[in-house]
Amino acid sequence: MTGVVFVHGTGVRAASYDKSFARVRDGLERVRPDVRAVRCFWGEEHGASLGLDGASVPVRTGNRGAGDPGFDDDGDPLALWALLEAEPLAELWEFTETARGDDGDTGFAPGRMDPWETVADKVRALSLAGVGDTARPGLRRLVADLAPALDGAAERVADEISRELGGAPYTEGVGAVAARAVFALALNSAETAGDIDALLPVDGADRDTVVGALTDQLGGADRGGVVSRAARGVGGRMLNSYLSPLSSLARTFRGGITRGSVPAGGDILRYQARGAGVRAAIAAAVREAADGGSPVVLLAHSLGGIACVDLLADAAGPPPGVELLVTVGSQAPFLYELDALTSLRRGAPLPAGFPRWINVYDEHDLLGFVGGEVFPGRVTDLRVTTRQPFPRAHTSYFAHQRLYDLLGPELPR
Template sequence: MTSVVFVHGTGVRAKSYEKSLARVVSGLGRVRADIRVVRCFWGEEHGASLGLDGASIPVRSKNRGAGGDEVLDEDDPLAVWALLEVDPLAELREFAEAAKARRGGGGRAGFAPGRPDPWQAVADTARGLSLAAVSDGGGSLDELVADLAPHLGPAGGRVAREISRTLGGTPPADGIEAIAARAVYALAVQRAEGPHGDEEPLAVDGADRDTVVGALTDQLGGAGRGGFMAGAAKGVAVRALNSYLSPLSSLAHTFRGGITEGAVPASGDILRYQVRGAGVRAAIRAAVRDAVASGDGPVVLLAHSLGGIACVDLLAEPDPPAGVELLVTVGSQAPFLYELDALTALRRGEPLPGAFPRWINVHDEQDLLGFVGEKVFPGRITDLRVNTRQPFPRAHTSYFAHRRLYELLAPELPA
């Protein structure tokens, strides 16, 4: 039986690793029942932490925002999702502002006594949204639904209040259904990741996200689904993003302490690896040794992000662990670090050792932390491109929720 040693990347701790490991076990199990997945969790012992409780972080006393000239393509769904990652209600608020502008900026239009307010109907529907009927039979979509289900009610309630507050009593306008659905989804994801949830990034495939949003849109009425945005919603996201460019800079400074502490596992692990990486490589070596000892088949290293760098460093050492037949790096910076002459065991210009195993490198073009290697190591590495349909940085954390990854790997894994 082939053993796949799963090596995580930067910023991962116990809870997050268990979720990622479960996704890998499930994903590989669907395409190759003969695969045994082996743990390699190094984050707790060898990961970074602020040992002095953040004493090095300066306190900013005054906000200084900085403007920007960037614009958003209104037909680019990745740009819209990047905006909703920052503020799930931004698009909805801009829709309300556009509705006010169309009626000349005056007060609420009002309705005759006894006449139902169409926005109240939308708000009531938002409060009762459900994903009970959304399923793919035990795959990544079901995992996403399970992650979001506890948070869907509060998210729908928040969107309902925003609709009632900003649109109640105004004439109806096209396009609210999809905008409200995206807001509910983005809020549910935000809650699932913290402070009410796991406080870990959800690995979400873009196709699963779109399925969930489509189901929510249908429940809200389904109007205006001819494109990503339609009717009165056209251009809403453009204005929303542009209005956020300046405030985002000052907000980042205001919350620098929390942002820095939250980023320590991700960025700190990388920095710590550069000078204390031997412990990570030793953990991978031990996992490979255990997999060889307990199995009767070939060993594959499946490594994400920083884990891929560590695996390349380990396999390029003079005494690499025996038994590894295939290295699969996912969203890894190893080729980039080689070009920078920043790998530990291999200098720029040196070829991969002759005993280095076959190497497959998986990347998503939207993942700014994923690099290609075929031109860096000609004839020694195969690049495989996937499309999770997620903006960065979520594209970097969503590989293992993407079905196509496992379909591409299935024929490549040794028997």
């Protein structure tokens, strides 16, 4: 039975690896039930940590803004979701400002039910029941992750609508805006409450299905996540309002920010200086997968792809049994171009014994690179589209069902 060794990337610890491994296992099982997923979790033993409890971090305060008034989403739906990643209520705030208007006419008649209270009540009643009843495992997992946080997110959006729009003339289009706000808040809450180490992988199609179901319950339209006029207007003010204080906040809370960023950034630095342990962990997982002569596939994300390329290009030769390397959202070709790979200098070809290499990337993932032009004839680049903005595009590959459809026929039997 072919063994697929899943090698994680930077910043991953036990909780997020377990979630990602389950996604990979389920995705592979759907397209190739004859393969076996094999764990390769190196983050705990070989990942970075502040060994002196942050003794090197200075305590500083200050106040210097750094805003950027230039913002133009150009009608791109990813711009809206990138905005909601930064502030889930941003679009709703702009909507309420537009709906209130400047003429002072409330449009509300005493003795009649305020239409905004009706909207708020519908938001509070939002449910994900039945949304996860699907053959798509990524959608089922997303619904399961969001469900515990939905009520709190819906209550917050409903309160915002009641407080800011009560008594104002009713304006069409609030359904889709409210649905996106609830989704963004619930996702943010799920990640915080889950105490995981990375952004939850979310495929754009699954996101739009959930948002569409919520929009339908609110009697709205605009199911495709299209950027609204409100979102286009809020961009410049949003950046000024929220990015300006960032410098000050970053200085004030530098210790916590540094500790939070250590797994992601520190793993990269530690690998460059002490990467032998990671490569040894991968080699051990290959030996386990190859037990009995089974073919082995290395499926590696981000930094894991760099480590696999270094292992397979080492002068000692690749571990026996590896027939296919699949790098996903990896920087290995980029590091080769920088002459920064450990085992392969720029200008040197891939060794003759290097296995077949498939490199998967998403154009919206700023940490994903292509290898076909770097290693002509030795790398096959496959582009996928998770329909997520960066940085979530970098973490969402393994929630994207198309990835497994592409890989299924490529895995050795």
